[in-house]
Amino acid sequence: xxxxxxxxxxxxxxxxxxxxxxxxxxxxxxxxxxxxxxxxxxxxxxxxxxxxxxxxxxxxxxxxxxxxxxxxxxxxxxxxxxxxxxxxxxxxxxxxxxxxxxxxxxxxxxxxxxxxxxxxxxxxxxxxxxxxxxxxxxxxxxxxxxxxxxxxxxxxxxxxxxxxxxxxxxxxxxxxxx
Ligand SMILES: [Zn+2]
Ligand SMILES: [Zn+2]
Numbered sequence: 001x002x003x004x005x006x007x008x009x010x011x012x013x014x015x016x017x018x019x020x021x022x023x024x025x026x027x028x029x030x031x032x033x034x035x036x037x038x039x040x041x042x043x044x045x046x047x048x049x050x051x052x053x054x055x056x057x058x059x060x061x062x063x064x065x066x067x068x069x070x071x072x073x074x075x076x077x078x079x080x081x082x083x084x085x086x087x088x089x090x091x092x093x094x095x096x097x098x099x100x101x102x103x104x105x106x107x108x109x110x111x112x113x114x115x116x117x118x119x120x121x122x123x124x125x126x127x128x129x130x131x132x133x134x135x136x137x138x139x140x141x142x143x144x145x146x147x148x149x150x151x152x153x154x155x156x157x158x159x160x161x162x163x164x165x166x167x168x169x170x171x172x173x174x175x176x177x178x
Contacts (some may be wrong), residue, residue, distance in 0.1 A: 005070040006077065009036055012082055014074060015063075018081045021110050027102050034060040036081070042066040042172035047080045049087035061088045072123040079112045080123075086114070142166075146173025155159050 006014075015036045022029050034052065046069050050062045052087070063084045069077055083103070086092055092099040095116045103114040120127040138152040140160045149170050153159065159166045161177040 003066070003071050003073070011038065011070065011077070011081075012036060012051075014078050015081050015085075018078050018085055021039060022082065022102075022106065025105055027086070027105060028089050029081060029085055030059075030061055030090075032057065032060045033085075034062050036063045036065065038067050038070070039064040044070070046123070047084040049084040051093065054159055059140065063088075068120075068125060068128070069123065072125055076111075076123045080118065082102060082106050082110075082112055083114050083118075102149050109157035116156070126156045141178045142175045143178055144173040145176055147171040150176065 019029065020078060034057075039048070042064070043066075045066060047063065047065045050064070052060050052062060054060055055094070063081070065077070069080055086099055086102045086106070089098065089102060092102065105113055106112050133154065137154055140153040140156070141149040142153070142159060142163055143149070144151075147168060147170055149168055151168075153158070159175070160177060163177050166175050167173065168175060
């Protein structure tokens with residue numbers, strides 16, 4: 001289901017393609033885009049566009065694309081780049097009317113489906129693993145012989161190895177490994 005990640009070089013090539021597409025329909029994207037880079041930490045966002053104010057060069061933009069997105073189809077990756085690129089137009093840091101008009105123009109001309117938000121499903125990607133472990137991850141279950149309380153452990157640990165040395169935290173009963 002998930003494809004192999006594209007390289008940073010390929011990401012930059014795609015960025016140049018999208019930039020040309022936008023320019024060809026006269027969308028006034030900024031000429032001061034300092035860089036496009038890969039964000040390895042972002043989970044909730046697929047991309048972001050940050051404005052920097054440098055004393056010498058003035059306003060510049062940095063576009064970040066989440067590493068997870070790089071496993072999607074190239075068309076989806078270009079779509080995310082386009083979404084962020086439109087934020088570099090004057091007055092387009094939010095998803096207001098101006099931004100929406102440009103997004104619509106990109107969609108109509110180049111067949112994108114640029115929307116305000118996207119999802120892992122739309123990108124054909126597996127969502128990141130949930131924080132809460134599933135029941136299957138608990139390999140060891142100890143049960144209190146008195147009150148029936150269960151203690152779950154993912155790994156072998158002292159209480160798993162020597163349950164007779166431990167007591168139930170609720171009632172003080174003895175524990176048994178199931
Ligand atoms: Zn946005
Ligand atoms: Zn108990």
